[in-house]
Amino acid sequence: xxxxxxxxxxxxxxxxxxxxxxxxxxxxxxxxxxxxxxxxxxxxxxxxxxxxxxxxxxxxxxxxxxxxxxxxxxxxxxxxxxxxxxxxxxxxxxxxxxxxxxxxxxxxxxxxxxxxxxxxxxxxxxxxxxxxxxxxxxxxxxxxxxxxxxxxxxxxxxxxxxxxxxxxxxxxxxxxxxxxxxxxxxxxxxxxxxxxxxxxxxxxxxxxxxxxxxxxxxxxxxxxxxxxxxxxxxxxxxxxxxxxxxxxxxxxxxxxxxxxxxxxxxxxxxxxxxxxxxxxxxxxxxxxxxxxxxxxxxxxxxxxxxxxxxxxxxxxxxxxxxxxxxxxxxxxxxxxxxxx
Amino acid sequence: xxxxxxxxxxxxxxxxxxxxxxxxxxxxxxxxxxxxxxxxxxxxxxxxxxxxxxxxxxxxxxxxxxxxxxxxxxxxxxxxxxxxxxxxxxxxxxxxxxxxxxxxxxxxxxxxxxxxxxxxxxxxxxxxxxxxxxxxxxxxxxxxxxxxxxxxxxxxxxxxxxxxxxxxxxxxxxxxxxxxxxxxxxxxxxxxxxxxxxxxxxxxxxxxxxxxxxxxxxxxxxxxxxxxxxxxxxxxxxxxxxxxxxxxxxxxxxxxxxxxxxxxxxxxxxxxxxxxxxxxxxxxxxxxxxxxxxxxxxxxxxxxxxxxxxxxxxxxxxxxxxxxxxxxxxxxxxxxxxxx
Numbered sequence: 001x002x003x004x005x006x007x008x009x010x011x012x013x014x015x016x017x018x019x020x021x022x023x024x025x026x027x028x029x030x031x032x033x034x035x036x037x038x039x040x041x042x043x044x045x046x047x048x049x050x051x052x053x054x055x056x057x058x059x060x061x062x063x064x065x066x067x068x069x070x071x072x073x074x075x076x077x078x079x080x081x082x083x084x085x086x087x088x089x090x091x092x093x094x095x096x097x098x099x100x101x102x103x104x105x106x107x108x109x110x111x112x113x114x115x116x117x118x119x120x121x122x123x124x125x126x127x128x129x130x131x132x133x134x135x136x137x138x139x140x141x142x143x144x145x146x147x148x149x150x151x152x153x154x155x156x157x158x159x160x161x162x163x164x165x166x167x168x169x170x171x172x173x174x175x176x177x178x179x180x181x182x183x184x185x186x187x188x189x190x191x192x193x194x195x196x197x198x199x200x201x202x203x204x205x206x207x208x209x210x211x212x213x214x215x216x217x218x219x220x221x222x223x224x225x226x227x228x229x230x231x232x233x234x235x236x237x238x239x240x241x242x243x244x245x246x247x248x249x250x251x252x253x254x255x256x257x258x259x260x261x262x263x264x265x266x267x268x269x270x271x272x273x274x275x276x277x278x279x280x281x282x283x284x285x286x287x288x289x290x291x292x293x294x295x296x297x298x299x300x301x302x303x304x305x306x307x308x309x310x311x312x313x314x315x316x317x318x319x320x321x322x323x324x325x326x327x328x329x330x331x332x333x334x335x336x337x338x339x340x
Numbered sequence: 341x342x343x344x345x346x347x348x349x350x351x352x353x354x355x356x357x358x359x360x361x362x363x364x365x366x367x368x369x370x371x372x373x374x375x376x377x378x379x380x381x382x383x384x385x386x387x388x389x390x391x392x393x394x395x396x397x398x399x400x401x402x403x404x405x406x407x408x409x410x411x412x413x414x415x416x417x418x419x420x421x422x423x424x425x426x427x428x429x430x431x432x433x434x435x436x437x438x439x440x441x442x443x444x445x446x447x448x449x450x451x452x453x454x455x456x457x458x459x460x461x462x463x464x465x466x467x468x469x470x471x472x473x474x475x476x477x478x479x480x481x482x483x484x485x486x487x488x489x490x491x492x493x494x495x496x497x498x499x500x501x502x503x504x505x506x507x508x509x510x511x512x513x514x515x516x517x518x519x520x521x522x523x524x525x526x527x528x529x530x531x532x533x534x535x536x537x538x539x540x541x542x543x544x545x546x547x548x549x550x551x552x553x554x555x556x557x558x559x560x561x562x563x564x565x566x567x568x569x570x571x572x573x574x575x576x577x578x579x580x581x582x583x584x585x586x587x588x589x590x591x592x593x594x595x596x597x598x599x600x601x602x603x604x605x606x607x608x609x610x611x612x613x614x615x616x617x618x619x620x621x622x623x624x625x626x627x628x629x630x631x632x633x634x635x636x637x638x639x640x641x642x643x644x645x646x647x648x649x650x651x652x653x654x655x656x657x658x659x660x661x662x663x664x665x666x667x668x669x670x671x672x673x674x675x676x677x678x679x680x
Contacts, residue, residue, distance in 0.1 A: 176517070195535030197535035
């Protein structure tokens, strides 16, 4: 039993490896990474930045698939152990609320989570430019698109796994039409998943370290813990040869998640292994999903590696929460209620 | 009486000059422009991009005032004839919904309009970057800020003067942190001025002519007419020496204003006079308000000139609607229901 509690169901068959002896960092890699490598299915060149959930005794995922025409779409995948995945060769068919076909022009970087009895996919969609798309399903057969919550341009929409004070809550990272000369995380609320408002600033790029000085973006759906909402996110730095994406971790206030309680000043995972440092886009670790066990506190983090592969990493809620608290550095006015 | 009807109250003392003989264009300038020139009040260097309404037998306005510290704020102004304005030396004090002081860090390009018994100011505000601010007043003494409707970055928020199908409707122009490498106009709806959604694309930059090929942005609050919502807007082209802002006109569908019915392929006013071509920012015509007379169809258009002065121009609803219809060119998928 963990000291810090994860407020979530148990996942008895969560994938797991203990921390290697002699390893110092708070997040460690699965020994058989990448769990999904190049050409994972016919017509699919690369899979990365993807999201999984437990589903009965098995697992299901929504994967960012770069098909061989080079345009990203979302494909379903199935697994019994959350390690070995069978990926659908054909992408998800979305419909609108009247049942009419309603495909996004492109779709990438999905998040996937369950609220009450419904699963939601949130992804980056085309709305005369990049913005956030939302769809719901109860059976992973019919996927109904809802209204786009925000105007373009926006990326990294992350829905919380339950309503807070009666409203749905989503994080997002407003951006521009390119590689974003800004990049803070904001929070928005909705009573009905149609109309969104009460927008608040949550987290700024920057800080003493340089690993998150260009932009940041939400990651997997936040994990409810007894110490706050635990969220892994990505932080980006710039080099003479391009961006480097690392993973950070933050604890947001349970009742008002626009308040940052603790934020690790250090990255918790950065591109080091060849499957992370080399690929379609070098030097990218991009977390999009976790499996987390409300019984033991085990956390398995799914991340995109170099825009080419899926990697898996582990931590425990005790280890990561203690690390974030021990190394905390909030940036700008992170620690206060987000200003309007 | 005009053939095309303006659905609005009469303004018996609307400022007016007939079209000069021999003048061909559909919008003509006030002969004594600019109506507000440099240093219009103590401590205010320039006023431009400002909005006025009729108020009883007089007129009241919200002005973009560049104070001598070079930061824009909103100042009230009063006039008996809508031509000669007395500008307050001190900016508007905003409060939040609990009555606590709530000043924007900066405020510019206001729009001002009445919906039912309440006046609304919409402006470009600081929300960790440029976004849309909204405040309401019933007496022009107490100004209560409402929730910011959108995430940053956004500019040129324009509220319609009545609810449409039960919802408030706002146009806006998503932008970036600088001078915007994109620039289309979108529409959003709200049941309560707190939560916004059902975002739709309305108008694209571009077209055959080049005067609006860089970006466009909504102008004065749309005027309800028997032929649709008449809106003046700004269109921007780029040159080797910077941007040039002209004024265009468009008719949007009354019931679904994400549909462009007619859109003039030509500008209807472009910088020509010295007070428009030379100033803090050369070559800018930026319309923010109209007075319009439901009885005669007269329209007086208030526009910022060269980010330095306020200009006034005239047209009639018959003249401008006929011109827009006769010269119409819709761009991209303007003419259809805006895609999600």
